[in-house]
Amino acid sequence: MASRRGQAIDGVLLLDKPEGLSSNHALQRARRILDARKAGHTGTLDPFATGLMILCFGEATKFSAGMFDADKSYQATLRFGAETDTGDLTGNPLGERAGGPWPFLADTAALQAALATFVGPQLQVPPMYSALKRDGKPLYAYARAGIELEREARPVTIHAITLLGVDAAAGEARIEVACSKGTYIRTLGQDIGRALGCGAHLAALRRTRTAGFDLADACTLETLEAQADPAARLLPVDSLLADLPAHTLSEPLAARFVLGQTVPDESGAQTGARVRVRGPGETFLGTARLNGRWVKPERLMAFNKESST
Template sequence: MSNGFLLIDKPEGISSFDVIRKLRKITGIRKMGHTGTLDPFATGLLIVCLGKYTRLAQFIEAHSKVYQVSASFGSKTDTGDPTGQVTETTELPVALPNISDLINSTLSLQSLAIPAYSAVKINGKRAYQYAREGKEPDIPDREVTIHEFSVDSLSQTGIDYICRVSKGTYIRSLSQWIAAYCGTLGVTTSLRRIAIGGASIDLASSIEQLDQDNWTTAVKPAKEVLQGFSNHQISLDELTDIYHGRSIAVPGDDEYPVMIYNDDSLIAVAERRDGRLYTRINLSHE
């Protein structure tokens, strides 16, 4: 089974690519990739695409993501997380904001700073490379959407919260913004991704659970991972058309992507335009 998805619960202390290296040894599959980096200090859901399904990574990456977060107040590190060096300290907040006001203000956010220690490219160079050289390039804020935000606990020493955010939102920056709203500095001390789109951490396996004999039992089909996207179940005649790259008539609003299934097998990703589906990614040949 060389095509599908593996949902991994990444442990703390290893990089996302370390997970890929381990899975290649376990599965013997070279063609694989993950759909959204988790920093080494972070844990949680990492969706790994296998074989031809690596072509679907862009759609999973576009999904919103849900995180459980803890942040401490009173200090700041150069990385925004516990792996960095403390660069500044300040007093803990004397008075805390009303939680409802904090929630509403957070949900109203439209942009956040990009951390200096990030992989974003500035003039062809990674931001973290500038940071390691002690340089501070002008990094524009990134547009974000905070879809959901709830506070588990808030005290003078820190906050625990859960958020569902748009692609590309840096939680380290969100924690720093929250700390500033509370009148202090902040560091993200714990970060756990618990969902990507409709895929939950509850479906994930740990690396330690997988070996050369059992890993195939953990492979998830497209329908289980690509929830939330429009889809079309094709007939035998339509299957022939799709195979040869011809469009098929399927009434509906213009949209992209539309997942095309033959029973439970994903065979193409299409764009619906003027009541017809036009194949954009054809998996039926692979």
């Protein structure tokens, strides 16, 4: 997360990250374009990867925690013939390159069968070139120093793998992967290459969906910069909480709720339900838990940011 002097802007931006930028660099560029005081993102993409990033500004950063646990979808290009130390085209080849042409690209039945074996719950060993930390230091820092560490396999789930197309001449296949949080598509690509007996690495990776948001609704940094009012691209803060039912309070109760007070619940909603609370005019106020006949605040929007800075 980053903060500096600027405008107190609240909202969510769906960004189509370009190739070559780190996730933080993309965030900083968007923040400068919007002149936003406070910003954060909900999950990194490797510099070589492109696609959907959810950027949160101002008060939206308070409500973004659930985004990290969301399922995701990617489109990936597998290049067969060699693994690399990074698992993608930016790395150095490991071992000798295997020669093509690959029969499974001419008759894809074997490729389809191999992909099907990776669908479902499984254990996946994170790559050394990752942002996971050991003793406060990211694994990629060890990898760049030539140090290989033991990594514990972690449970992930591949919900589906779809073969989108093949390029036999280039020795490549394009796939779409729907997966759980924590899944490394670079590792998946490497494992698929091993299953086919020829090695593989990612030639391209593009995130297309996460947490109900779609890449089709995202904008590029260039599009954002060209807009007369870049803030018009922002979604409301509670778009991050679309899975929670909305609960509306009348004016007197809303005024007490934003002060952190538990207020009466006259809706008859299910006890224990977690809700996103709105006041008059559909103004998003925060999240709450319905507790018996009461609405108990959990996390609140701040409406006096300018006076408190």
